[in-house]
Every structure is written in C-alpha cells, then in structure tokens.
Amino acid sequence: MENSSNPFFLHHSDNPGLILVSQPLNGENYNSWNRSMMIALSVKNKLGFINGDFPRPADDDPLLQSWIRNDHVVMSWILNCVSKDIVSSVICCRSAKEIWQDLQDRFHQPNGTRIYQLKKDLLNLQQESLTVTQFYTKHKAIWDELQDYLPQRSCVCGENRVLLDYFQQEQIMHFLMSLSDSYNQIKSHVLLMNPLPPMNRVFSMVLQEEKQREIAARSADLNSAFAAQATNSGKSGKKDRDRPLCSYCGKLGHSVDRCFKKHGYPPGLNFKNKSSAVHHVDSSEVSGSSVPQDPPITSSQYQQLLSLLTAQLATSPMPSSSTSEPLQIPSPTDLKGKQIEDDWQG
Structure with a gap:
C-alpha cells in the first residue's frame, strides 16, 4: 500500500474533491472528455477501476476495504468532471466501472x-x-x-x-x-x-505574417497621427503669421498706425474683454455697434449756425460774379444724421 506503483496507493493529494479535466462532460464533447479522463486516470494509476482490470475482491479478501476506498475516490473524480444534469443520472451507480460504462453507452458515437x-x-x-x-x-x-x-497498423514497409x-x-x-x-x-x-x-x-x-501586419498597421496609425499633428501646427503657425505685428508694443493683431497704446484710446470704445486692461485692440475685438455716433443738431443749433454764417458773409468781400457760385446753405433736414468723421481710425 505504500508503494506508489501499487494501484491501491493513494497520495495525500488524491482527495475526493479533485477535478482531473478542465472541461466537464456535457453530452456533446464525450470523445475529447473520454480521452482526457483516461490520460488523467492513467497518471493516477487508476485505469483498472474503470476498465475491469481491478475487479471487486471477494467479501473475505483483506484488500476489499482498500479496493472500496480507491473505487469511491475514482467515482468522485468522475462525478466532479461531468455536468450537474448528468450527475443526477449516475449518482446511484455502485462502482466507478458502472458509471464509466453508463456514460459510454449513452454518449459514445459510432x-x-x-x-x-x-x-x-x-x-x-x-x-x-x-x-x-x-x-x-x-x-x-x-x-x-x-x-x-x-x-492503426504496425510499421511494416513504411x-x-x-x-x-x-x-x-x-x-x-x-x-x-x-x-x-x-x-x-x-x-x-x-x-x-x-x-x-x-x-x-x-x-x-x-x-509571422499576421504579426508583421499588426506592426505595419500600428506604424501607419502613428504616421497618420504625426501627420495630423503637423498639419494642425502648420495651420496655427500660418494663422499667426497672417496677423500683423505692431512695432511699437510688440503685439499681434494690429499695426503701429492703429496702436491705441501709442495714439490713445478712442472715447466710448467698448471691449469684449473688460476684466483686464489692454494697450492694444485687434480689429476683431471691437464691437462695431459700440462706436459712438455724433448726435443730430437741433433747430436752435441750426439757427445759431445760420446766424454765424450770415455774419461771416457780411464781413467777407464778395467774390466776382464770373467765378462765384450761389451759396448753398443746408437745411436742418440735410444736416440731421450727418456724422463727423475723425481723421484717425481706431
């Protein structure tokens, strides 16, 4: 019993809960399951318990109890390696050989x-x-x-x-x-x-061909990513190069002739970003509707202007009739809404 080559020898790891194969029997995989189980039982030196090489000893045989213990261990291993639906149909079998024969009769295909x-x-x-x-x-x-x-034939003449x-x-x-x-x-x-x-x-x-394709595909993806990044960087750089640079304050978006830091800010100019003081304004940051408009003159202002012009004409010498043209005095309607343009553009 202490000899490992003896079929009744049980190692301390040969417990009833041991699972011998990775795929349990489900009825469709009997052939592969049968082969895997026979290999595992052969390693454990227990094939004789399922093929009949180790029959049950007589009742008065001193090896009977050892045979029963080994047979029950093999039964447990087989039950652990079949699906739960199949276990219920073979649990009442009396020996490992009987379970093995029952499964073979049901699932083995010609x-x-x-x-x-x-x-x-x-x-x-x-x-x-x-x-x-x-x-x-x-x-x-x-x-x-x-x-x-x-x-399977013996190797005769190749x-x-x-x-x-x-x-x-x-x-x-x-x-x-x-x-x-x-x-x-x-x-x-x-x-x-x-x-x-x-x-x-x-x-x-x-x-190897598959691996080379994976490497080539990865390289192509990296090249595409680098090309897209380079394109975006080129567009950003080109955009900055297209914007004018002020030689006075060193800022982009305007030239020196439009620099507010040098020429001063127009009255009433409205900025989109009011949270910080700026020394220059790009043309895109000025709200067109916020530039103040000159108000129209009133009737009293028109009368004052007309009186001023009349007095000026009275004190000035009259030009000759051959080169003079009749003086045209605008009416309040013509002057209404007229805006005075500043010679400095912000």
Whole structure:
C-alpha cells in the first residue's frame, strides 16, 4: 500500500474533491472528455477501476476495504468532471466501472457517425474574424480527432508513414483553403515549397505574417497621427503669421498706425474683454455697434449756425460774379444724421 506503483496507493493529494479535466462532460464533447479522463486516470494509476482490470475482491479478501476506498475516490473524480444534469443520472451507480460504462453507452458515437460529423465541421470551418491562433486551434482539434479514427497498423514497409504523410498533406491543404483571402501571398509561398513543410511550420509562417501586419498597421496609425499633428501646427503657425505685428508694443493683431497704446484710446470704445486692461485692440475685438455716433443738431443749433454764417458773409468781400457760385446753405433736414468723421481710425 505504500508503494506508489501499487494501484491501491493513494497520495495525500488524491482527495475526493479533485477535478482531473478542465472541461466537464456535457453530452456533446464525450470523445475529447473520454480521452482526457483516461490520460488523467492513467497518471493516477487508476485505469483498472474503470476498465475491469481491478475487479471487486471477494467479501473475505483483506484488500476489499482498500479496493472500496480507491473505487469511491475514482467515482468522485468522475462525478466532479461531468455536468450537474448528468450527475443526477449516475449518482446511484455502485462502482466507478458502472458509471464509466453508463456514460459510454449513452454518449459514445459510432465511428462512422463521428467521422461524418467531424468532416462536416471541417467543410464549414472558415477563419472569418478569428485570429490565426484561434483558427488553428479549432482546426487542429478536429484533425487530431479524425486521426484517432485512422486504422492503426504496425510499421511494416513504411505503410503507416505513408498514410500519416498523406493525412498531414490533406490537413495543410484544408488549413490554407480555410484561411482568409488576405493571406493569398503566404499561401502561394507555402504551396511552392517542395516538399511541403510540416503543419506546425506552416502555422508558424502564417502567424509571422499576421504579426508583421499588426506592426505595419500600428506604424501607419502613428504616421497618420504625426501627420495630423503637423498639419494642425502648420495651420496655427500660418494663422499667426497672417496677423500683423505692431512695432511699437510688440503685439499681434494690429499695426503701429492703429496702436491705441501709442495714439490713445478712442472715447466710448467698448471691449469684449473688460476684466483686464489692454494697450492694444485687434480689429476683431471691437464691437462695431459700440462706436459712438455724433448726435443730430437741433433747430436752435441750426439757427445759431445760420446766424454765424450770415455774419461771416457780411464781413467777407464778395467774390466776382464770373467765378462765384450761389451759396448753398443746408437745411436742418440735410444736416440731421450727418456724422463727423475723425481723421484717425481706431
């Protein structure tokens, strides 16, 4: 019992709660689940409890209790690796061999049916949006299971080797045909090789092509970002260069002949930004409607102006009749609304 090679030996880690496989049996994955479980039970040296190599000892056999303990541990491992719906249908079985046989009778498919289903899956398998690694994983899983159904012969005159080489060639051809059309260049490169490289080498070549495309796409994105940044910087610099520079105050947006700091601010000038004092104003910052307008003259002012003009004419010598023109005195209506333009433009 202390010998690890003894089928009744239990390591301290061989507890009933151990889960041997990552994917539990759900009814659709029996073949892959069966293979995974047999590998795990073989490592634990417990295959004899499910294939009948270690039958139940007689009631008076001193190994009976040890056999029962090991068999119950194997039963627990199997129950831990099936779905909850299936567990309820085998929980009443009396031995690990009985559970194993019940699952095999229900879910094992005949070879012909399974081969037909696998080949149908191959015909429908396309890369589409899958990465090369994801597509290769699905593709290889189907082909590996198909290979298990090949007739196994002893290696006589290389017949087995010829069959495996043909099977691998078919696998490579289907893998290339199912790849996206964007990999046509690497497909042609592989098909021109004589002899064809192994399947794992073909996968490596296609994977390198995918990585190179990712690097090229990343570089293109960076170049586009740099080009856009350079364009925006050029536009900003050009905009600043188009604005005039005052040689007096050193500010953009006006020239020296329009510098308020040098010539003074116009009366009543309104600024958009009133929170800070400025020494210059760009033409775009002045509100056109805020520039004050000269008010129209009143009737009394008109009469005063008319009297002033009459007195001035009376004291001034009259020009000759040949060159003089009649004096035109504007009426209040003509003077109303007339604005006096300043010779300095702000």
